[in-house]
Amino acid sequence: MSAGALPRFADPALLRGVARKLADTAGDRPLCFMHVCGTHENAIARFGLRSLLPHDVRVIAGPGCPVCVCPPGDIELAATLALEHGATLTTFGDMVPVPGRTSLATARARGGDVRVVAGAADAVALAREDPSRQVVFFAVGFETTACTTAAALLADPPENFSVLASHRVIPPALEALVARDDLQLDGFLLPGHVATVTGTDPYEALAARCGRPMVAAGFEPLDVMLGLAELVARATEGRAGVDNAYPRAVRAAGNPRAIEMMGRAFVPEDAAWRGLGVIPGSGLALHSGLAHHDAAARFGVAPDPDLPECLPGCICGDVMAGLAGPEDCTLFGRACTPDDPRGPCMVSFEGTCRNRYLYRDVE
Secondary structure, three states, rough: OHHHOOOOOOOOHHHHHEEEHHHHHHHOEEEEEEEOHHHHHHHHHHHOHHHHOOOOOOEEEEEOOOOHOHHHHHHHHHHHHHHHHOOEEEEEEHHHOOOOOHHEEEEEEOOOOEEOOOOOOHHHHHHHHHHOOOOOEEEEHHHHHHHHHHHHHHOOOOEEEEEEEEEEEHHHHHHHHHHHOOOOOEEEEEEEEHHHOOOOOHHHHHHHHHEEEEEEEEOOHHHHHHHHHHHHHHHHHOEEEEOOOOOOOOOOOHHHHHHHHHHHHHHEEEEEOOEEEEEEEEEEEHHHHHHEEEEEHHHHHOOOOOOOOOOOOOHHHHHHOOOHHHOOOOOOOOOOEOOEOOHHHOOOOOOOHHHHHHOOOOO
């Protein structure tokens, strides 16, 4: 795709044409789809795509922001490593301001060595620069970033490098969402970034079991609308299964090398998600052969399971579970803004509350 052709992905005439076809296909049937990607929420809010949909076709946000679903116990543990164990704590920038009992921003203000890096490779480089320093990479994110953490772990990092693993994988979360009685979903818009790594194959059996359609989509406005149009077509026809509306980046088998590295570096484990509780097999623990790079084991620490999910008044947990929208929160846009967030959903570029706040005039 040439640079000159890219604007076609936001062409208003094309978008309106897809929207009309989608509306004709949906008819009067109420439909509710969930996306599980914060970048999708950014595109939908930024370009006002919900305003193009028929009134009875809803797209709600789910647990697609990795910063937002990271449980408070893991964040507190990361702060503890910096404050009480003298480790240099490295992580992605969006993690630092996430509010909690002790945010990483607070830990840094109290003298903890908390640094923002672009990824695990940067943390490894920092550890190599000074072998006397214990460098911990607080590894958050879905399969998209998990494969890069795996690559760093498998590249013979120095002994003073360790990983506090808080990665999550998407398919078990979708299974947990489908099983909830308080959610009535007609299908899922699959995260394009994750699907570039995993492919669409891992979702085939899940779609068959739950009897719902799933469509992988990209992030330009037309990508999102085409993905939704395919979901509407499948849902109205009662066709479960998986489609790929992002073929320029996603393949059915995904990225075999990335998948292979994750399999060598990690093993599945039960893991907590903000708003969803503990989901079986949804986390990634370091493989036994890499246990010497496990920060929790190295420092003999474990997360506090009794920390409240959110600060008082914040409903980010319900937003992550698709049970509420940002506008349902009494703090939204008042006591909670991007400049003074009370919950993780107002912090990250991928956060539902942040995107609805920033682009509230668009819709």
